[in-house]
Amino acid sequence: MDLTLNDSEAAFRDEVRTWLEANHPGEEPAGDIEAFKFRRAWQKQMHEAGWAGISWPKEFGGRGATLIEQAIFAGEMARADAPSPANILGLVMGGPVIMAHGTDEQKERWLEPILSGEEIWCQGFSEPESGSDLASLKTKAVKENGGWRATGQKVWTTFAHESKWCMLVARTDQEAPKHKGLTYFICDMEQEGVEIRPLVQITGEAEFNEVFFEGAYIPDENVVGGEGNGWMVAITTLMNERAGLGGGAAVAISRDLGRLVELIKEHDLQDDPVVRQKVADLSIRAEALRLGGMRALTAQMKTGIPGPEGSIGKWEWAKLNQDLAELACDVLGVEGLEKGGPWTYKMLRSRANSIEGGTTEVMKNIIAERVLGLPRLR
């Protein structure tokens, strides 16, 4: 066991930290449009310094960082409270899927604008009727000379209105069994057949959208991985998503925990034994999350792919984030009920943590079946 960074890793961390200190763009401006513009500029800045495609191979314009370097980078980003780059889904899902399954032409066409943030990507997987059961999706695409016409509705699409491209999974064969007959498309969002409606959440914010495809046209060259292989390609994407978005989670929680401790002191509750037990419990779970991440990383370094154990981290993180925000609101009293308060927002927002990116129930299924080897449900 060796949980320290070696010299080259430590140097890398220092490099990231120094760069972030010098280049941190400050706080995000208010207003969705302004905020997005800000993050686009931030991505451009990151890209110019070679940080945007940190996990991407050098041949595709990335930095080719090791897994550890990626983890260090995510940790430093969270530590510095730096904003996400604008094209986050392009970077962690779109790019990797194109690199893995795309043709040379597709790589040539799409990769660079993803990195630079020039073209934003969004994801069109979830539908109102298919949440956990992705393979039951109903959006369909019908062949039409040299391309396809897609019709259907997607939900939970982040930044759809800013996106040039959508990773769209649609049914192309009605006769085939559920998991077959799906095809993975890259659909141009800037066309008439695509309508976007903001999806307001219980927080009052519209972080997501609904996207309606009404005969949207997709040329043949925008099929990724071949007709009928959509399920397999989508699964790769989702694995990348879970691994790519989880990186800085433990650091962010630990930062929030520090804020909670300060809050408790401000409210003079540091001597309340019940509060102390709760803070300790959260601290212990946060540390377990951090360490579990390191163990998962070590395992991934051996096997090359993120293991199903990662589902524990997703589950842990969701519950922890929820409990933490709830305790903070308890401490705040009536202030913790105030609309727009940062902790109030977090308390409401965190309710989705156990749903988005795979529900906690699905995580438990994965652990039961794929880690413990229990028989499949049904």
Added chain:
Amino acid sequence: MDLTLNDSEAAFRDEVRTWLEANHPGEEPAGDIEAFKFRRAWQKQMHEAGWAGISWPKEFGGRGATLIEQAIFAGEMARADAPSPANILGLVMGGPVIMAHGTDEQKERWLEPILSGEEIWCQGFSEPESGSDLASLKTKAVKENGGWRATGQKVWTTFAHESKWCMLVARTDQEAPKHKGLTYFICDMEQEGVEIRPLVQITGEAEFNEVFFEGAYIPDENVVGGEGNGWMVAITTLMNERAGLGGGAAVAISRDLGRLVELIKEHDLQDDPVVRQKVADLSIRAEALRLGGMRALTAQMKTGIPGPEGSIGKWEWAKLNQDLAELACDVLGVEGLEKGGPWTYKMLRSRANSIEGGTTEVMKNIIAERVLGLPRLR
């Protein structure tokens, strides 16, 4: 709403209380055999005073008490910490099933000795391979001139070695579907084909037995409810069991809670805010259990049968009993680890509470399906 006792109920309660004060047989002697003898004598005493068959109709030698009177009686028994009568399964299951499904001859033969405690009854339902899934039982009975020969193994049989009769459910038709093809027998335990082995539990006590039937003979006149109707008859029995055994639970818990409060004071922990929160939580749940029992009783008075809501009480009770004993052991420190200590025993014994008489998982299924109307599992 009226949660007080009316005059006649109050008079009944006073009558029970006075009688128990005057007749309480004192503490049970140590040793299984001695203890059982003691409880047999106690039942005789109860029977002579007309208390043994409190819920039985007068025509069968019972008291014909109302549901409320039964509840009052159970509460007073628990309050006085009076021992159970020896033939408890005969009283709450055997008798009621014979009264409901038995022939006149069967009633004539069996009811009086159940009441007096002269003949003890035990229950032969559970098998090693069929716990929650009762209908999968494998013990079989084969026709033989004028009767049946039973072969198989039963578990969790209380007081088998003291019993004259066993309520035995066995498969009499191998071809019929699972729930058909079962027959309900009353099997004489005093014969060669019946072997009893004590089943020691994690507490070190042998409260239960395994019973091996190896060609045990049962005459035709000991079939209850007709050949092939065993499932239906058994279900009635189980409903009686759950209703009959639950009566004094809330009172017993409230008594234990009082002891816990004393224990906490003895250990000078009454000012520990964490302990206080836990005691309050237990008190609230105990009160909810008590009140839920009253609501269930009210509902049963209307409909005549115990409703599926009773499953909440079983679940509540199990969890509460477990948590209560655990907290007491926490308070006791190393003393709470001592073998044979009353709270240590209770802590270990209570682990079975969420299994015996229907697991908590089965209770949740019942609530989901029969109270909330959710679709059946599978």
Added chain:
Amino acid sequence: MRFDFDDEQREIKDTARQFLATRFKPEKVRELAEAGTYDDSLWSEISELGWAGIAIDEEHGGQGLGMVELMILCEELGHACAPLPFLSNACAGLVVETAGSEEQKGRWLPGIASGEGRGAFGDPEVLIDGEGAACAVVYGSDDEVRVVDLDGVSLEPLDLIDATRRYSAPLGDGAGETVPGAFAPATDRILIAVAADLVGIAQRAMEMAVEYAKDRKQFDRPIGAYQAVSHQCAEMLYDVEEARSLTYFAAWAADAEPDSLPMAAAMAKARASEAAWSVCKSSIQVHGGIGFTWEHDLHFLLKRARAGARLFGTASQHRERVAALAGLG
């Protein structure tokens, strides 16, 4: 012994359920909550039904019924998630009636009972429904309870997540006139009223989850056929029924067995606070993404549950009281 409503109480409950179902359809609740207002004509209508004065004595224009009847209405109003100044007015009425001077009763109760001169209600942290009210009953930070004439008093609105009620900043300890009587019995009754609102909320959130679990299909069957979902629903029922038993009992004790009231009220508020919050959270989880959207009605319940759980003392605070009453001193 009968732990159930009598015919008259059942009638009140059924009527309230039906009336509220027509008047506070989900789209009406949404309209009012999003606008941050009440509908005065609905308040008038409800007042004309005698609800506002249900537990106020007839001498002062009320119906002279008890805490059980008031609790029934509170539960139904929670179930309907109705934006109405009902709870605050009822709380004000309970205090003035129980602890007010004869003069205070004469001055304020008729308006509270008729709904035409509503009472607001506040504690040191927040004032509820002050806007448009004639008076406010306020628990001070100095352990005094006062009645404040709101005529000419300007209020500073507080924008809380619960949009089904109107909140403003507390009035402070300066204004108003102390109530001379013992207000502890009123305080306990207030806890029961809030607990009942929370029970109603929890019941509704559970019904929505069960409904959804029957309809929504994933992997070719209704999600309610999976124990991961059905057992969550069973746990909701467990929470709801425990909270309900305790709340009903506390209301009965307020009317019929005052010695049991302090413990019963603290238990009811503690349990209902946790039940409502927990059931609403589970209901969102069962609904998945859709339950997290503004367009779904669940969040109005969730936020009202959160506020109700916080106001008038948290579950922890009431457990602390229970511990003291349970013999830990």
Added chain:
Amino acid sequence: MRFDFDDEQREIKDTARQFLATRFKPEKVRELAEAGTYDDSLWSEISELGWAGIAIDEEHGGQGLGMVELMILCEELGHACAPLPFLSNACAGLVVETAGSEEQKGRWLPGIASGEGRGAFGDPEVLIDGEGAACAVVYGSDDEVRVVDLDGVSLEPLDLIDATRRYSAPLGDGAGETVPGAFAPATDRILIAVAADLVGIAQRAMEMAVEYAKDRKQFDRPIGAYQAVSHQCAEMLYDVEEARSLTYFAAWAADAEPDSLPMAAAMAKARASEAAWSVCKSSIQVHGGIGFTWEHDLHFLLKRARAGARLFGTASQHRERVAALAGLG
């Protein structure tokens, strides 16, 4: 950065797992536990493998390895539920080595390291494995730690539910010789050793539940195909893995990053205490009736988990320490 054992550590773990699987088959554990004894020849065998002195320096006859290696053995011994005086002896060794005088080290460590003059271990509540030991390291109620020569000392056995270890009444503060050094680092290491034992127990109880859930059929399918069971198993893994991560880290910190040790050790003990108890309880639940019988091996784990969770400070007590170290003072 590598959160995994190196080859040598992996080798120690695998060897221990295999060795213990042959020496402590369930029937052997049962035989010893039911008789309330240890098997001296097994202790000798284990001592000859160098386990008793694994973390004691070579100068005093040990192997000079670190806390990670000791922790690996503790976890495997917990997993095997092995009745052995290993833990107590290791604890005694940790204290004498870290805080003992040169004279105390010279006198006691060689016996502890070779296993021929075992050390017992005690706190103000209980003494573990005093019988047959040469000395006892005892934490007094006066906050002093002493080494007591057990020669001629008579012990009063305590009959605790955990039958895989030998307990007796505490020695009191009178006897023995104070250790002069700072014993806090040894205390933290002791917590890690116990936490590792608990992780092993939890792992084993989980394996048994999973195994059973695959085999046992109810309603025509393995019970592990029901989420009511499979999700309980998933929760066991959650508990086990959290406890394991924290315990491994704490052991590594003891060897390599002493500043992190106090917090890490408290976290490990708190989490492992709860995980082991909770997993054992769930495992019984998954087993149903059979898991509640004496003839099933689960209860040896359950009881050892309960004792381990209690000894050396409860989860609550260690959470209190964590709170202090986490900035709440």
